[in-house]
Amino acid sequence: MRQSKHRALRDAGPVQSAVVVSRGRNRAWVAVEDDGALLLCDYPSLDELPVVGDSVLVRSVDGAAGEGIIVEVLPRVQTITRTTAGGERKTMAANVDLLVIVAALARPELRYGFIDRAVAFAEHQEITPLVALTKADLVDPTVVAQTLALYRDRLRYDVIVLSTVDHRGVAELAERIAGRRALMLGQSGVGKSSLFKVLGADRGARVGEVNERTGRGRQTTTSSRLAYLGHGFLIDTPGVREFSLADLDPRDLAACFRDLASHLGACRFPDCRHLEEPSCAVRAAVENGEIAATRYASYRRALEQASGSLLSD
Template sequence: MTTGKIIKALSGFYYVKAENGEIFQCRGRGVFRKNKVTPLVGDIVDFEESNPGEGYVLDIKSRKNELVRPPVANIDQAIIVVSAVKPAFSTLLLDRFLVLVESKQIQPVIFISKMDMVDQREKAAILRYQEDYQRIGYLVQLVSSKQEEGLAEAEKLIKDKISVIAGQSGVGKSSLLNAVNPRLNLETNEISESLGRGKHTTRHVELVEINGGFVADTPGFSSLEFADILLEDLPDCFPEMRERQGDCKFRGCMHHKEPKCAVKAAVEMEEIPEYRYQHYLQFFEEIQNRKPRY
């Protein structure tokens, strides 16, 4: 029996990279189907070789996390790519991505792309936002694929980790990965502008090896809806609220209409950006008004 990592899943086959670097095309044992368990890309598995280069997955080690869209397990970080311009920088969209990633207990890293295209006024605004998010505790890297700005730092962040990349259409996700590792040659127009959907969507997910780490080569989160987030869990998806929770007068404070709320006080004192709190209220309302699923 050998241990390895599933790096690709395609048409019922699992491509497992063994610790010695060899890749085996494996099938899953019937017991997985019976127990309604699906091996995922990123899983650490035990497998048995049946023929040269082929085998069967026998056991899946316990996962530290998993995503449904894209279906990947044991993710170390989600790289959220937002562009400074074209499309315009949006704190609302960035906060949606952050909440989705936080809800899965995955470490987010923020890349702001296309920094070569900003004018002085736009750059000053981006630097202010960078400061805001860094104060919350997020790592924010400014990058430009064309001018190779921030690429060395991006390489270091990818090394030795499994990363998923998320970001809306046209922000330069593939350009960024190609700039970090030119051998990849990913199709830069991987998202059809008119459809807003991936041309090679989640039919297959693959971990691409880049600089000693793995990146999921698939469009990131195919849905930006908060379908799986419970209302009471929303404050935990905002780190600046999570750390002030104990200072609120009421246990389980939702930082909405309750009196003596430490979060609302921090917003008034400008310790928490007003726009972050407004987005929180917007998401709160969205989850509260969500139609129940039966």
């Protein structure tokens, strides 16, 4: 029965390809790929509920400007998932191949813990991380150098230093996103809005949040945004606040910290959590400087707050 309804919807008129930007319980915002137009869509009788990043086929609703219907969710290349408190596996986003982790070097103060948990999340989900350090114009160059020394030189992560004041790194960021399906992750006040403004995307849009309870669209300061860049896109959505390491077995958490991972298996006890256990290879590496103290502190905090959000302090 659902298949017949699905086929009827698709055959009712011409369809367009689009990308899901934000989703509520009953409706979703999509950006049409041809022209970037935004549609607030219902999604009745679908076998698979749409999520952020989904490629979908949509049909406009006659007589209702700016509204449409999602008639099909296209096959997913990749998914970001988590386990809910009830043990259910939930898909949070789809078709994302780049996680842009935005952190300010100043105002607010640089939060190493957030960066560390976010890159660990990317490692866990097998998504390429890109660390975007904003507000470089507000700090001494030595701060920039120290941060690059850790994340770029020591840990071998891809890092871009940015300033929307002098446009430092903006062109480089646009090049990295071009052709990719990127999701932006960052705390409040780190300059995400400014980045969207200066990226100079071919098409960019701010869309209203979809109310989870009613499915109705509304304009808020926590709206989702999408920017198209060279056949790729960058999405910033409030939904990423649900992403966390909560469903990761504590025994597997250390493997998501690449500097800790190289010491796993060398501890005295196979089930070592690298906290207070004797003859721990990880703690020995911290003591001799092989692992940065800030990174080990981030690991311990992630372990202690496994149920917390990546965006919590």
